Amino acid sequence: DQPVLIVGAGHAGFQLAVSLRQAGYGGPVSLINDEPHLPYQRPPLSKAYLKGGGRPDSVMFRPEKFYHDQHVDLIADRAVAIDRSARELVCASGASRAYKHLVLATGARNRLLDIPNAGLDDVLYLRTLDESETLRQRFGAGGRVVVVGAGFIGLEFAATARAKGLEVDVVELAPRVMARAVTPEISEFFQRRHIEAGIRLHFGVQATSITSNDGRVTGVTLSDGRQLVADLVVVGVGVLPNVELAAEADLPVASGIIVDEHLLTADPDISAIGDCALFASVRFGAPLRLESVQNATDQARCVAARLTGDTKSYDGLPWFWSDQGADKLQIAGLTTGYDQVVVRGNAGEGSFSAFCYKAGRLIGVESVNRGSDHVFGRRILAVNGSIAPDQAADLAFDLKKALA
Ligand code: FAD
Known part of the structure; x- marks a missing residue:
């Protein structure tokens, strides 16, 4: 009996393993985890975990024992290729793993800032537990941070950094915060609150280069010629969905791995869910890719239902939250x-x-x-x-x- 093989142990992958068991699925379930931690939650990484002194365990979905008890085979490895005709997944360790059904829950990765000096050690991102840990440790030193991007993650980080006593500048190309996601009414409210907290917001400008001395960041140059002093740069300019595994296996991809209303790819043995999936939305009548816990977990539940005989189209209502200050x-x-x-x-x-x-x-x-x-x-x-x-x-x- 070959397993349901899940690539990626983030919100979507973890939930799928849990939901399969909850739905009574008795066959083998394997979860491929390429991160050096037990599966964990991301929202706290820019919220409670970043703010507080919590231990890494505090963000783990479940302790190790849970996977043993649920007979979920948590495999530390990275998927590198799919052999569709053999129904096998090739992993970085060299292992080939057969599957009955393959679910791509590969998520997304940080979009990197592509300007001079962006590769310096003081230029940091916030997606993984280790990145949150690194940033948390930087708070102790105080200093001045330039946040590139006034989206949810940039603003959540900025509010916490300010509360920790850092000088904070936020640089955003759009004319307002969270411009792609919320109405001007909401942007205006959060702008006022962040300014009241002492954060400086700069709209309509881009970071064009990072200045440094001896390998340490000294500032950020803006497209209008201004220079902001900084010893830390935090980048929150969005993500890129991890579609390469699918694309290299000749599965259709666009701004995500293309799946139908049942979250199935063009291959009936392969599904894709969560941040990586561009799904045919029944609710909105258009292809959609969303980055949220709701989307990841509801899609996982939908696939678990299908794999246990209850096929429905995916029709989850999107919802989201963000804590800022x-x-x-x-x-x-x-x-x-x-x-x-x-x-x-x-x-x-x-x-x-x-x-x-x-x-x-x-x-x-x-x-x-x-x-x-x-x-x-x-x-x-x-x-x-x-x-x-x-x-x-x-x-x-x-x-x-x-x-x-
Ligand atoms: P991910 O959680 O990204 O998991 C994908 C996993 O797959 C990763 O562990 C990755 O390393 C792994 N992987 C990729 N390729 C391979 C491979 N080839 N082999 C093996 N493993 C692989 N959403 C909300 O709704 N509310 C919030 O408040 C919120 N806050 C957030 C705060 C932060 C700091 C971040 C980063 C995100 C936040 N989000 C929030 C978004 C939410 O966390 C994501 O939408 C969600 O994690 C998506 O789940 P996923 O499983 O699709 O992807």
């Missing part, structure tokens, strides 16, 4: 393409939501410190429900009523 942002749905935004609550008081509409229908809810709006948004969007914009704006309107 004391503020919690939560997003339900996908707000791209909205044509109307209605604010509920009061941004000045630090608690509000942006209800996003497209052609009169609710498509997403972005909440700041309003957990109940987020929960409502998830529940209503999951059933393709909506409420009128004037109801959303009216704090006296009980959102729960719309669910009844």
